[in-house]
Amino acid sequence: MSAATAVATDRRSWLVKTAPQGDVLRALVRAALASGLAAGAVVPRRRSATIVPTLVRDPAQIGGDSFFGAPIMPHNLANLLGELTFRPASGKIAAVLRSCEYRALVELTKLKQASLDAVMVIGIDCLGAAGPGKGAGVNAQQQPAGPDQAAWRARLAAADAAGQPGERSACAICLEPAGMGPGIVAGLVGVPAADGLLLTAPAGDEEAAKLVAALGDMEGVQVTASPAGSGAGSGAVAGAGAAAAAREQALAAVISAREAARAAVLGKWRAEEGNFAALAETLAACTGCLNCRRACPLCYCRECTFETALFDHEGQRYLSRAGRRGALRLPTEVMLYHLTRLAHVGLSCVSCGMCESYCPSDIPLTAMFAALGGEARKLFDYQPGRSPDEPLPLATFREEELAPR
Amino acid sequence: MSALTSPSPEQPGIAAAVAAAPHEPLIIAFLCNWCTYTGADLAGTSRIQYPPNVRVVRVMCSGAVDPLYILRPLLEGADGVLIGGCHSGDCHYVSGNYKARRRVAVVQSYLAQLGLEPERVWFRFISASEGRLFAETVTTMTETLARLGPNPLAREWTA
Ligand code: SF4
Ligand code: SF4
Ligand code: FES
Numbered sequence: 423m424s425a426a427t428a429v430a431t432d433r434r435s436w437l438v439k440t441a442p443q444g445d446v447l448r449a450l451v452r453a454a455l456a457s458g459l460a461a462g463a464v465v466p467r468r469r470s471a472t473i474v475p476t477l478v479r480d481p482a483q484i485g486g487d488s489f490f491g492a493p494i495m496p497h498n499l500a501n502l503l504g505e506l507t508f509r510p511a512s513g514k515i516a517a518v519l520r521s522c523e524y525r526a527l528v529e530l531t532k533l534k535q536a537s538l539d540a541v542m543v544i545g546i547d548c549l550g551a552a553g554p555g556k557g558a559g560v561n562a563q564q565q566p567a568g569p570d571q572a573a574w575r576a577r578l579a580a581a582d583a584a585g586q587p588g589e590r591s592a593c594a595i596c597l598e599p600a601g602m603g604p605g606i607v608a609g610l611v612g613v614p615a616a617d618g619l620l621l622t623a624p625a626g627d628e629e630a631a632k633l634v635a636a637l638g639d640m641e642g643v644q645v646t647a648s649p650a651g652s653g654a655g656s657g658a659v660a661g662a663g664a665a666a667a668a669r670e671q672a673l674a675a676v677i678s679a680r681e682a683a684r685a686a687v688l689g690k691w692r693a694e695e696g697n698f699a700a701l702a703e704t705l706a707a708c709t710g711c712l713n714c715r716r717a718c719p720l721c722y723c724r725e726c727t728f729e730t731a732l733f734d735h736e737g738q739r740y741l742s743r744a745g746r747r748g749a750l751r752l753p754t755e756v757m758l759y760h761l762t763r764l765a766h767v768g769l770s771c772v773s774c775g776m777c778e779s780y781c782p783s784d785i786p787l788t789a790m791f792a793a794l795g796g797e798a799r800k801l802f803d804y805q806p807g808r809s810p811d812e813p814l815p816l817a818t819f820r821e822e823e824l825a826p827r
Numbered sequence: 828m829s830a831l832t833s834p835s836p837e838q839p840g841i842a843a844a845v846a847a848a849p850h851e852p853l854i855i856a857f858l859c860n861w862c863t864y865t866g867a868d869l870a871g872t873s874r875i876q877y878p879p880n881v882r883v884v885r886v887m888c889s890g891a892v893d894p895l896y897i898l899r900p901l902l903e904g905a906d907g908v909l910i911g912g913c914h915s916g917d918c919h920y921v922s923g924n925y926k927a928r929r930r931v932a933v934v935q936s937y938l939a940q941l942g943l944e945p946e947r948v949w950f951r952f953i954s955a956s957e958g959r960l961f962a963e964t965v966t967t968m969t970e971t972l973a974r975l976g977p978n979p980l981a982r983e984w985t986a
Binding site: 747 | 893894895898899915916926929930932933936937940941942943950951979980981982984
């Protein structure tokens with residue numbers, strides 16, 4: 423079940439306006455810090471032609487250069503949140519997360535490399551982002567538009583059923599554009615900027631209620647609430663409910679277009695790349711740099727086997743391996759590395775595409791992991807990031823399953 | 828991984844085995860110390876005949892067999908990988924065998940998706956007293972692999 427389908431029934435919604443318009447996410451994170459609900463916040467700051475994730479404690483530091491939900495993704499933030507919460511501090515860290523970042527955080531928490539409980543997740547809709555070093559075009563806009571600002575909302579509004587291509591190949595086939603998380607979600611898609619920013623949260627979420635109250639107390643912020651369960655109503659109350667419904671509808675259109683795109687990409691991959699000979703061709707350009715593993719939020723080993731001396735051999739051994747088949751690819755173990763990575767993290771892969779974004783050789787790793795990992799996940803009906811309570815498929819078992827018995 | 832760590836042609840290993848008998852399947856076996864390894868030993872001391880196609884690596888538990896250990900021999904051209912573990916409920920580390928079973932299923936899924944026969948990877952529960960079952964398993968596996976033919980990856984310089 424996607425977060426989008428859960429919105430109408432058991433969630434509260436609020437429409438929030440700021441003066442000047444489009445400052446809601448900044449105000450929300452400021453409120454989280456000022457109210458003490460969060461001890462720190464991860465804030466993307468505009469610098470040069472990109473954004474720099476920054477750990478901020480002083481709400482006054484969240485100014486015009488804060489760019490929450492920027493259509494640039496130099497990292498999967500789950501990776502950085504893993505560092506901050508691997509040994510959690512006493513207070514929470516607020517972070518505005520895309521769906522793939524939240525899902526990675528869930529998986530990383532199961533891997534005991536992060537703590538979801540130590541993060542105040544503010545989920546945010548995302549229709550695509552550029553990768554590291556590729557954000558200049560987007561970022562060169564005159565107006566430093568945040569996602570809750572008019573310029574960015576216009577961009578989202580342009581995403582119709584024909585499908586927004588997304589900035590990266592992973593985004594173009596992403597089926598989970600809806601913001602998700604245990605608490606507050608900022609809904610951007612389908613809600614006109616003039617109406618304000620839509621926030622939703624589970625009906626019983628006290629932390630979210632406190633946060634929205636703190637937000638409402640801030641200067642220049644106007645919050646209109648829609649009580650839990652009310653899709654229809656009158657006046658201002660109808661506004662938030664209607665916005666939530668409009669968002670769901672817009673998201674559904676995006677998702678259905680993406681479903682077709684994803685099926686096409688994965689179908690093509692299976693048909694053309696789904697054999698060892700083709701895979702060897704695909705991986706021919708792999709330099710063995712291991713950037714993909716460093717970019718991946720889920721590659722959980724503190725030190726990768728392929729970075730150790732395990733595969734450093736005596737010269738004679740290389741010669742004998744080459745002698746066996748007449749020749750040997752250098753560097754060695756490239757195929758082994760990718761298959762091992764698939765075996766280790768393929769089931770938890772959230773399709774964020776950071777591996778591909780970091781690859782200097784443009785190897786289509788997103789499709790490779792989505793196709794191969796997606797099929798393997800069917801063995802255990804596992805969907806990465808779906809629920810923090812679902813155990814990792816390789817860390818659990820049932821006595822009566824598979825073979826041998 | 829004794830077979831794999833004996834690389835020079837003078838030593839018995841994959842290189843020697845493949846060169847000497849190119850049509851004889853080569854099986855790399857990872858056997859749990861507490862059950863199948865002892866079972867294999869029993870087959871030997873009981874003089875039960877089985878094909879000489881298997882190179883045994885002793886592991887402390889089938890749960891210690893990382894997918895890497897299964898993939899490496901296959902990419903290096905071994906024809907099959909056998910993992911031997913304790914029967915249900917008998918794993919000395921409680922659930923190593925059950926977890927191994929899931930890992931093997933995942934590796935088999937990847938192999939199948941990439942067009943290599945998943946039947947090249949066998950996981951069997953064989954106890955310390957089942958010397959005969961071990962011998963039968965190696966016999967059947969050798970026959971199966973002979974039928975499948977040589978691992979095509981053995982010829983690939985890019986694998
Ligand atoms: S394997 Fe690639 S797409 Fe999958 S989670 Fe890791 S970085 Fe993201
Ligand atoms: S980032 Fe690209 S080149 Fe580097 S190891 Fe990964 S696939 Fe190979
Ligand atoms: S101890 Fe034998 S399989 Fe775990």
